[in-house]
Amino acid sequence: MTTRRLEDALAANRREYAQHGVTCLRGLFDAARVASLAAASRDVIERPLEHGNAGYMQGPMTAVNFLYRRPGPFRDFVFGSPAGEIIGRVIGSGTIRMYHDYLFSKQPCCEKVVPWHTDGGGYALQGEMMPNLWVALTPANAANGRLEFIGGFHRGPVARRWSERREVEGPSEPLLPDFEDPAEPATRRYPRLAWDLAPGDAVLFHPYTPHHSKANRSPTTRTGYALRVVGDDVRWCLAKSQWLRVPGFRYESVADGTPVTQDDFPVMWRDAAAAAA
Ligand SMILES: O=C(O)CCC(=O)C(=O)O
Secondary structure, eight states, X not given: OOHHXXXXXXXXXXXXXXXXXXXXXXXXXXHHHHHHHHHHHHHHHHSGGGTSEEOTTBTTBEEEEOGGGSTTHHHHHHHHSXXXXXXHHHHTOSEEEEEEEEEEEEOTXXXXXXXXXXXXXXXXXXXXXXXXXXXXXXXXXXXXXXXXEETTGGGSGGXXXXXXXXXXXXXTSOOOOOTTOTTSHHHHHSOEEEOOBOTTOEEEEOTTOOEEEOOOOSSSOEEEEXXXXXXXXXXXXXXXXXXXXXXXXXXXGOOTTOBOOSTTSOEEEEOHHHHHO
């Protein structure tokens, strides 16, 4: 697709992302590439540690990260698909760098509920341009644990909270509201958004958009490949959180307030027109 056509195709997504902090992207990735990712994901589910690192939810569900660091379909997708350009054009960033990836899979009858959280709260980074592109590799729907979002919440200061910390941090850490409580004002105020996805469809969401996924109560597997990326306005903020540590990265080598330009975070896409201007 030409840049002009892609820009046009994404106009509604840009508006939706700005308003709700999440947008659904349908059919933008090559079907053969998605099929190759889906096949690779089945290998990861069988032998997770041969492909990447175990995330903290690995076990009750498949949660394996840094797959893109090894040659193969995940790396090819990160650097050879239009994912970086699509993200950059929706969020308005001239450069998109890889921060980390995650394969998340729930087998049939997987009871694991991923609780409400925001991704940005767990990074040693500050800024708005560090979204998550979650690409469906199987159908994802209400029965098998699709992602659900709290629309518009990212625009309020309270969104800089991270619910899962209630278990691991002290009581001084502010909490996300309990979106499961119908009496909670935020539950009434903000819309709950979710889309059924076909393989190759994706949701792109802001780092401070609360999201969760329920158990898989269906007979089919639900798998998604999540890319967490950084754009132009992102800066190191070591004081904030080092909950998600990037393996091999020397955190002591960076200073708060400096941009993320280190080789550990390779460029996925750069807007050639903006760079030439
Ligand atoms: O795939 C899931 O169920 C959870 C994904 C998620 O929470 C994330 O990518 O941040």
